[in-house]
Amino acid sequence: MNKVRRPLVAVGTALVLVLIEAVADPTGLLALVGWPGGAPQPQLGWPLARYVVFLPVLVAVVWWSAARAGTRFWTSAAGTTLAVLLAQAATALVMTGDALFSGWAGGYVTAKAIPAALIVAAATRLAGGRRGQVELRAPGTVWPYAILLAALAPLVAGSWWTGATSTSGIPAPRVDQGPFAVISGVILLAGAALLSMRWMRRRVDGLLGIWLGALVAGGMLGILQALFGLVADDGLRGDMWPLMAAYVHIADGLSYGAAIGWIPAVAAAVVDRIRGSRTGDVTVGAAERSEAAASVAASVVAFAVVAAVAASTIAAIAPAQAADPQPTIPQGFLRAEGGRITDGNGNDVLMRGVNVNQLVDFYQPRRDVPATRPLSEQDFADIASYGFDVVRLNLSWSTLEPTRGQLDTAYLGRVKDAVAWAKENGIRVVLDMHQDGWSKAATTDGTVCRPGTDPMWGYDGAPAWATISDGAPRCAFTGRDISPAGDRAFENFWFDTDGVQSALARTWGELAAEFKDEPAVAGYDLMNEPGFGETAPVTTSQQLGRYYDAAIRQIRTGGAPQIVFVEPSILWSGLGFDTGPRPGFTSDRNIVFSPHLYAESITMDTSLGLPAIVSIERQFDLAERVAAEYGIPLWSGEYGYWGDDASIASRIDRYATAEDAHALGSAYWVWKQACGDPQNGIGDVGLGLVPENCATGADAPGNRHLLGVLSxxxxxxxxxxxxxxxxxxxxxxxxxxxxxxxxxxxxxxxxxxxxxxxxxxxxxxxxxxxxxxxxxxxxxxxxxxxxxx
Known part of the structure; x- marks a missing residue:
């Protein structure tokens, strides 16, 4: 009876959790399976993956694990954790077709999986029926399976143990990190697997016991990596990075165990079957020898299969990348070279300057208060007088291409004027396709926002024809960047619904062709702070990389040789780190990694009044670490925005010191911000290096200390x-x-x-x-x- 009752309780509890979270979470981002609103689009496929894939996998694995491992709290919790991670991985696999990426992506829901697992395990323990006397089993031989799990790790390390948390001195099965990292990582993983598999196999029989052991082993490796990181990553530096890094390490380890653990588990199941068929009339010694031989044989076969798959995948990818020609960069153009931005004549170029948002098509909260300030040649002369030599010129897709397939010649003329003015004053320009909250659309009249969300202003970004929100409400959760409508619009963009992503890539090709012969254009920033949509990291890693690759190809096809600046998602601006596209997302080498270094400014910790997740000083290390993985230079497209004068005074000197120590350039946010800019609110002063007196429309006195440090x-x-x-x-x-x-x-x-x-x-x-x-x-x-x- 209990063998049925326990799975029923576990599955029922899991489904109740899914339902409660879906109702309570107005964005769909915090729930195991969310529904933020909007009409379903079954013809697209990917919107339904979260329901027709995630839910069945979750139910099946929860049932299986409860039936096999539901007699104990901790084994039951491990089983539900495995279920959530596998459900997420299966969903990502349907969306992307990339098995290794999807396995890693499963770890992204660790923060959801563990609380859910504890609740399901507790309910199963309390309401799943009497446990009775449970005897521990003999674990048998587990060392071949532990070794197999560890031996497979270096083959897939390109998907796991990468990014901002990866640094030298931390044990990780990554060959490129050197002998110590890979050997120590493999040994620690093997040791953890040996312990956890023995423990699990005494309590859970069959294939599931080894699989859960692999899951726990991955988590144990993550804990060990976090401990090493306290020393190797200078963990104790006054911020919460050690805790965040520990979470990422553990999530990586758990997802590795979930995604790869089936291989040693299957090997163990094969050995068990062989052993069962051979031990009828043989002696115990012969049975043990048979088990050991079968274990080794199964390990070798599984290792060979995975190695062959990995080799064939690498062989399939390498020729396509090698076939892409690199652009010829004419004299006088900046370029990414040797991990630095150079002029091609053997000189480092820092590029320090400001953002100019005076060409952005902002939502206008009040018709009598302009959302931007006029842009003139005098702006560039004034910018140059502070020693700034670069402007990140913010553009709006909505004004550049208000009608699909047609660039607006008047707006393009304004962009060309700005570039000419900059050149006349010795300033280079980075053309930035700007967006905030996806578009300038605001909450429409009559919209009823779910509890936890509020009506919102619009901001800036995409044209109406490229905004596909499927009827999801334009209601803000904690700010402009999380709204069901905006998230759905981004999701449709990432999956190229109605070709909107391809359209922007083509637009980039046309825009870049207009400036292909202009060395004053330093490069092209393909999208400001890309949103995460509804299915990070599928969107923020794989799909973001695909968009960048498509846009870069269009830019090169148009003949433009300039640098292309690629950003991680807005999660970097909000957290101080992010995953970003995986290395190899493009074969083009004239690219620069351009995160926004807003630590202790607009990050989530500051807005919630928490200690810094990532400190001002540490953010440079993390950004350089990711840039080094890409093998490209680093340049920050935005920083600053610390608020009042006291906050600025306490942070700008630290930022400047760290920026100099890393010999980097960046662009401060922002040169001028109008009183009617939706990001400014409507107060007494328009923020910016050159503030606006909202009563008179004239320039107000600037922050002299800030200007002194920046210049x-x-x-x-x-x-x-x-x-x-x-x-x-x-x-x-x-x-x-x-x-x-x-x-x-x-x-x-x-x-x-x-x-x-x-x-x-x-x-x-x-x-x-x-x-x-x-x-x-x-x-x-x-x-x-x-x-x-």
Whole structure:
């Protein structure tokens, strides 16, 4: 009776949880299976995967695990955890067709899986009937299965143990991290598997016992990695990163055990069957030898099968990537080279500047209050007077292509004017396809928002023809970036419903073709803070990478050689880290990783009044770590926005010090923000480096300390590689080394007082005054040093 009652209780509890969460969660993001609203679209396929795939897999595995492992609380909890992770992985597999990616993606629901598992296990324990006397079984030989689980890990490490949490010194089965990481990672995983499989197999028989042992072993490896990370990753630095990193490590390990654990489990089942058929009349010693031989044989066969699959996958991918030609970059254009942004003549280029949002098509909360401030050539002259040499020019798809397939010539002319003004003032431009909250659509009249959400303003982004929300309500949850309508619109974009993603890729090709011969255009930022839709990480990793690859191909087909800037999803801006597209999402090498470094600013922790998840200083390390995995340079497209003057004063100096220490460039948010900008609210002052007096429409006094720090001395370009950089006002310490003679030293020094410049290893030095400061230039060959005061 209990063998049926326990599974019924477990499945019933799981389904009740699903129902309660679906009703309680207005966004569908926090529930095991959510329903944020909007009409179902069965013809598309992917919207139904969460229901026609996730739910059946969840029910089947919960039933199976409750029947086999439901007699004990912890084995039951492990079984339900396995069920949720497998359901998520199966859903991702249907959506993407990528088995390894989907296995890793299963770990994304760990924060949902574990609480659900504990609840289901508790209900099964209390209402599943009398347990009776449960005897422990002899575990038999488990070491071949433990070794097999660990031996498979290096083959799939490209899907697991990557990203911001991956650093040298942490045991991980990644060959590219060096012998210590891979050997220690494999040994620790094997040891954890040996312990957990023995423990599980005494309590759960058959295939499930080994599989649950693999699941627990992966989690144990994650815990060990987190402990190593406290030392190797400088964990104790005043933020919550050690806890977040530990969660990611554990989630990675659990998903690995869930996705790969079936292989040793099947091997064990085969051995059990062989053993059962051979031990009828033989001696115990012969039976043990038979078991050991069969265990080894099964391990070898399974390992060979997986190795062959991995090899064939790599062989299938490699030729396609190798066949893509790299663009020829003409003289005078910036490029990604050797992990740095360079000018092609052997000089590092930092690019420090500001965002300009004065061409964005914002929602206008009040018709009598403009949402943007006018953009003129004087803006660029003023920008240059602070020593800024780059503008991230925010554009709106809604105005660029209001009618599908037709670029608006008037708007394109305004973009061209801005580029010309920038060039005239010695400023490069990054063209950024900007969006916030997907589009400028606001909550329509008569919309009834579910409890937990509120009517919202619109913001900016996509045109109406590219906004497919399927009737989901435009209601905000915790802010502009989470709304059922916006999430559904993003989901439809990621899966290219009605070809809207392909349309934007083609638009990029047409836009880039307009600037293909313009070296003042440093590059193209393909989408500002991409939204996560409804099915992260399918959207924020695989589908985001596919969009980037498609847009890059269109840009190169249009003949544009400039850098392409690729961002992780908005989760990076909100958390301080994210997964992002997997390495290899494009074969193009003239790309730059461009996260927004908003730690301690607009991140979730700050908005909730929590300690920092990622500190200002640590965010640079995490971003550089991910850029290094891609093998490309790092440049931050946005930072700042710390709010009031006190918050700015406590953080801008720390940011500047860290930015200099990493010898990086970035673009501050924002140059001017109008009083009617929906992100500004409608108050007394329009925020920005140049504030607006909302009563008069004139410029208001700026934050002098902030401007002083941002306009500090720095090299706009430097020969070879920068080794040391620290600027403080007009004072500068710069050291570097060049392998060949180059005259690319170009240093900005603020102020009206002529600075004292001292150099070593610099020839042909010149100091010229210009609006707002001084320009120091020279040549270097080998080691050099520049100090100013």
């Amino acid at each position: 500090r001395a720095y090299p706009q370009s430097a020969p070879g590689r920068i080794d040391t950089l620290h600027g403080d006002g007009a004072s500068l310490l710069l050291t570097g080394s060049s392998s060949r003679r180059t005259c690319g030293l170009d240093v900005w020094i603020p102020g009206t007082t002529k600075p004292a410049v001292h150099t070593t290893g610099v020839e042909g030095a010149r100091l010229e005054q210009q609006p707002g400061g001084w320009r120091f230039t020279g040549c270097a060959d080998g080691d050099y040093r520049v100090t100013t005061s």
